[in-house]
Structures are given as structure tokens and as C-alpha cells.
Amino acid sequence: MTILTIPITFDKSHLITIGEKLYSESIELIRELVNNAYDADATSVRVTIAEDEIIVQDNGSGMDEQGLRQYFNIGSTEKRQHNRSPKFNRIRIGEFGIGKFATLAACGRFEVTSRKDNFAATVTFDKEEWEQSNNHWHLPMRLEAPEILKTNGTTVKLNKLYKKFKLDDVERRILEGVPIKAEHFEVYLNNKKISARFLAGQRIPVFEGSEYGIISGELILVSNTNFIVGGPGIEIKVKGVTIKRDLFGMEINFPQLNLLTGEIHADFLPITSDRTGFIKDSPGYHEFNKVMRGVLQRVLHDIKYWQKQKEKKKNRRIVNATVDKVLNALKKNPELASLIGLPVSPEEEKQKTEGEILPKKPRVKRTPAQKRMVSKILGPSAVVARLKIGKKGISCQLDHFGQDSPESYTESNIIYINLDHPLYVREAKNRERLIVNVARLLTQELTLLKNPKNARQAFDTQSKLLKDTLIDTTP
Template identity: 45%
Template sequence: MREEATLRIPVTVDKSHIIALGERLYGESIELVRELVNNAYDADASGVNVQINKDNIVVEDNGNGMTLEGLKEYFNIGSPQKRILKKSPRFAREMIGQFGIGKFSSLSACQRFEVWTKKDNFAATVTFDKHEWEKNKDVWHLPLKIHTPSPKQKNGTRVTLTGLTKNFKVSDVKAHLMETVPLKAPNFSVYVNGEKLSSQYIAGKKIPFLEGTEFGTVYGEIILVTSGSSPQEKAGIQCKVKGVTIKRDFFGLENLGSPAKKIYGFVNANFLPITSDRTGFIIDSPQYQAFEAVMQQVAKRVREQLRILADERGNRKINRRLKEAMKRIEKALLHNPDLCPFGLAAQGEKIEEGEEKLEITKEEKGGPPPEEWKEPKERGRERPKFEEFARKRPKIRSLTSTGVIRQLKAKEMGITCLVDHFGEDGPESYIEGSVVYINRDHPVYKEAAKTRLSFVMHLARL
């Protein structure tokens, strides 16, 4: 059998795909500003100035700048240089860029972008114009102008976007950069129209965490806003790679409803693989699965802290209602002296017409106390006062650290009330000795707690 000849065919890329790639790389055009600022970070810039104008956008940095070879590498689509270097030469920063295609995102919002750069004795300008690029399909070159650098000029790069096709609000650019660039990194500042950006401080309960995986470290901090107005930024946990926010996530905590609106913070995991548009993760990768397992454990801690914070707020309400309920019980005993503890009776004192002042008093006021009221004597001497406090107190079994305990005492008699979590399927209440346990998880309790009067009467009944 005669063998068939093996042919070879070339793999080509149409020039128009360069423009299509830039225009469709990101879902929002505002991402291009973030991409340019992050490029400056990778270039060891200590300062980046972003100027948003009606007709153009200028992003200028004081980074390392580029030589001629550096410019060629800059326009090399898919260049692996940053993945090979991994860290910047001056500040040893973890390189943010990975794919070598972000610079073309400028085409999503402009007709033309110009890159000026200077490194030591070299300075040049490269221009990419959509119309010129599309004129000749066989020409794959860009115009390059080499300048004589001025001794006063410092190293750095400036990217200018002209012929804007999208409108950019300065406030939107600021908010986006505050979330998506590493503003907390040392020796790095970003200015937008002359105003320095800084990450927003959020006050609240902080939950720091640091966990290890086989791929690397997962660390961060969750903040639960406890009081005051909510921060300006969106709720959620910022998932960062190398200090840059890729997306926000709640890791199942969004099912909590309104408490989820109080959850802020960040988590950083440099080993996570990200999508080419830098807006998501490769979720079926083993790295992401390990990351997800860690964050589910963190989410459990967050749920427990939210429960404690909710209990602390609810406990203030419970204490007020328990106090009111006990006053009602006291008042009821005054109206029903036959139910009062021995030695106590109700006495009414007229204040004004139609009103009585009620108090619990000793039954034989003004005379010697009954024999039963006298303190017992031991071996011919009176018991020392400190022994009064050595009486055996009831054992109270509190299931959580946020249980509410109140005592109602009448001479030698008294009860202790404990409001705590015993589960929705647990009893409404039960008694052990002189301790009354009230279940705050019970459906009847939750329904009664909605209004003041029903809550007070419910507690008094129990």
C-alpha cells in the first residue's frame, strides 16, 4: 500500500484579530486604565499619574523605562517575559502581567495610542493607529521614532490614548483603581487628575487568617461592619493575586441575606490561575479547589462571628425585656399576696386619686422580725457575714458565650433565668432546680420577639 504524502500548512493570524483582541479583551473599557497602571507597577514605578481628559487619557510612570529591545518585547503578543522573570529588578515585586496582551486593551476605547519611553540614553515613541494598521494587510510594523533624550528627563514610560470612543468618569476610574491595583504595596503611589488614591479604611470586627496549601499560602482579613454607615465600596471579599483584585466573592455567605451586606475584606493567593481577561479564576484547577476548601473554613468562622455579633445586639434587647417582664411578675405578686413568698406581702400606698404605689415590704413593719427571719447561729456565735455568700448557687449550663442570665431574688427565694441557643427543634423552655432555660431559637420565641409587648409577655409567661 502506497503511503500518502504528508503536507504542511502554515498557521496564520489575520491582522484584524489584533484589534478585535484589544476591543473584546475586557468586559468594561475602564479595565484598560487598570492594565496600564499595573504595567507601571511591574516596571518598578514608584509613582503613576493618570490624567483623564475629554479628548485623551495619559498614564505616565517613573519606572525603569524600555530600551529598543524592551519595546520590541512590549509589542510581542503573548510574550512570556514576565512569567520568566517573575519578580521586578528593583523592588522585587511579584509580576502582575502574565499573558502579554493587556496593552492592546487600549483599543477598546480609542482609535490611537502612543507609547513614549526613556531608559538611560535611549528614548523613543511607538504609535499604533487603527486606520493605518488596517490599510495594508501585509505590513506588520509600527512606526518608531528615536529621540535624543534630555539629561533632565527621568526614566519612565508614558502612554497616551487619543481619539476616544468611550467616556470615562473620573470618579469611576478612581473607584476602580482603588479596588484593582496594589495601592498598599510599598514604594507605590497612584494619582488620578492630581489626587492621590488610597485604600479605604473599614472599621469593624476583624477576622485575620493565614492558611497553607500544597500550592502556597492563603492569607487575608475579613471585616464585619458592626456599626455606623456601610463603606462606599461594594460588599464582599476581594480575591487577590499578587495584591491585585481579580473578583469579589462571598463563598456561600451571600445566603445569609442582609448580614452579608456587612461583610468586607480580602484574601490573597498568588498561586491561583486566572483567566486571560483577569476577571476570574480557572475554577476546575486543583489550585482553585485547594483555595476553595480554605475559604469554606474561613466562612464557618465568619458565620460564627456574625452569630455572636447578632446575639450581642439582641442581648441588649433581651435584658430590657427581661427586666420589664420581672417587674410585671413583681407587680402581679403584689396584687396577689397569697402567691408571694413567705414573709413578703403587698402594700399599696395612695399617691393620688386612682393611682397606687406598690412595693414589697416586710409584713410586720415596725416590730421585731419573725423568728424565721433571724440568721441561724453556730456554736453560740453569729455566722460571719462572708458566709452569706458561700451558699450553694444553682449550676447554670450555658451552651454559648452569649447567653443572657438574670436573677430575680426575694429574701431566701429566687429564680435564675437563662436565655440561650438550644436549637429550633429544642424545647421552648425547661427548668432545672431554680433555673429557667429559655430557647431563643424556638419559633414561638422568634415570633414573640418581633414586638415589645408580645416579647415581654412571652418571657413573663415562661
């Protein structure tokens, strides 16, 4: 058997392809350059976007000649071997050794000037020159006086720009693509410091262990999807860099999850080398996906509870407001006011403090649904309001009694209003209409307490009470 060898060859133009075609958006170069500065222990990075130039300047460790050679080593494993930075012990973001070539998608020429102590030099990468010199693999390196940079650090300058970037877009990319909240790390964009924005909303801390590592962060439930900038979903971050926004497909069945944002950190997740996706068939990603779906199930449960609380607050406000209006109306209708022990005159008030609240009523036969209403233990979203003067009065209890139960019912001086009744549900969509509806039910029940002789009389009484409730005639 004869064994020959064939060399693996690497076409020169492939380097340009890596830069131009790997990153789906050229703006990603900002993330790559700023994160290189972070990995180099910089405390300050200044990004300048000018008409025909982009500059990213850091005060990190800088590079000596060896360092600059390392810089242009394609696919360098340096950071995988030393995954912590020497000075601040930062978890280094870089891992593929190609990030700097992201610049090639946006410009025809970039220049790296770096100072490390007494060494300083500039290396230029010009795309055209590189492509023309077929077999020549070298780049020009110009030695500089160390003072060319005030401190150790690196400045990358992009010229011959093909694209223009809007400052807002660059800012957003920095916010999500760079560990902006890290200690001793500041990023300036055209001299303005970039800081993380505060988003108002219900906060849900997440801290989950997994076989592969920790999954932690904070979810935020906002009241309106318009508050979420940068697209829907939770930011999934690896080493402080947002790789993807995701709701794990659960938003399809549970659209209320679209109100959820925030960030989750899972540094163990394997990512694609353009940092915009995960290696989805890896066991680590499978586990992460499973844990996150569990987290979102719990969040859904919480959302349900908060929505109930919100509904309860709204109902309470409306019922209280309506009850006040009904009380005022009762003052104008003394014959009904006596039903709830409301004094007609101050003298009567004194006499009435003792004694029965309601006139004795003959026992009525309840329907099963009415029975259920009366015997129901107060639910978590029940609202109770009292129509009262002094210690006497009638309670009004709003609760979920099921859509087949009556709209309202009264027994033992409690007026029950059914939050599930289709009419209530419909009217609840509009505040004014809900007030009218609650007033209608309260006046109806109060009228019935009076035991009207016939339907005509009942409707007349209710109509008068309702008019006095809803139409304020007091000067």
C-alpha cells in the same frame, strides 16, 4: 510519505480583536496600564481622565529602544521569565504580554512616550492607520530629547476616545485591580491620591497552606450588606489584583454569608488572560476551592456564635431595663414587694436584711418540661438579671429551653423565661413589644408567688403590677 509544511499566519486585524474583544469592559485598560507601571518599579502613577484624553504616567524604569520593541511584542514572555522586578523585587503582575492592547477597546489611538536615561522616544499606534496599511507591520517611533520626561518613566496617552469613564468607576477599578497597599507605590487619579478604604466589621484572619501555595488574607463580616462596595463576595486576588468576588456558592444555603467580604490572596491560581476568571479545571483551583469552602464552614460557625452573643447583649439590655421598671412598680405595691424582700419603708429594710426571701411554698409537682428548665445548666446565651435590694432578691434567668417548654416558670426564687417559646420569638422582633412581653412574664410569675386565691385575684394583681411597670405615673 510526503510531508509539506504550511505557515501559521496571523491576520493583522487580529491585534485589534485582542484588544477590543478580550477584555469584557473597556475600563480594564486602567488596571492594565497601572499594573505595567507597578511591574516597572514605579513609585508613583498618575492617571488623568480628561474629556478627550486619558493619560497614565509613571516614574518606573522606562524603556529604551529595545524596551519599546519589547512593548509591542505580542504575547511577550518577558515577565514570565523575569517574574520579579529588579528594583523592589515585586512579584510582577503581567504574564501574557497583551495588556497594553486593552487600550484599543476605548480609543482609536494611543501613544507611548518613554525615557530611560539618555534615550527617549514616542511610539504611536493609530488603529485606522494600522488597519489601512495592509502589509505594513511597523509603527512610527519618534525620537525625543530625554528631557521630555523629567525622570525615567513611561507615559501612555489615549486619544480618539469612544467611551467616557466616570471617576468613581475608575477609582473603584484602581482599588480592586491594582496592588494599592504595596510599599513605595502610590496611584493618583486626577491628582487625588487613591487609598484603600477602611471597612468596619468583625475581622477574620485567614492563613492556610496548600500543596500549591499559600492562601491568606482577611475576611470582614459587616453588619449590613449595603456597606459592601463593588458587589457581594470575598475579593479573590492574584498578585494583588482582584480576579473575582466569590462566596463559593455557599451563600445559597447559608445566606448569612452575604455579610462577608474582605480579601484572599492566592498568587498560585492560574487566571484567564483578561484577568477576570480562573482556569477552573486546574488542580490548583480545585484545591483552592476546597480550602476556601472549609474556611467558610468555620466562619459560619463563628457567625453563629457572634449572633448568639449579639442576641445575649440585646436580651440583657431589655431584661435589665424591664427589671428596673418592675422594681419601681413593686415599690408601689408593698404587698407584692415583700415577696422579694423589698422593704416597704427604710425601717423595714433594716429588719429584712436577715431572713427568708420567699414565703415557704407547698411543694408543687413539676411537669417534665418544667423539670428540664430548672435542671438546665446555664447555656452560652443565657441572661441572668436580679430583682434585688441589698443581697436578697429574685433572679430572672433567660435561656433556650426549647420551643415546647413553658414560656416562664418559677422555682427557688428564680424566674425562668424561655427564649425559644414561639411567643417570645415573635415579640423579640420589636424592642417595645419585647419589653412588654418580658414585663408580662415577670409580673405573672411574681403574682403567682403570692399564691392568689383565684384566677380573678391573680389577674387583677398582675394587671395592677403590669400597669405600674409599663405606665410611668411618677411626676
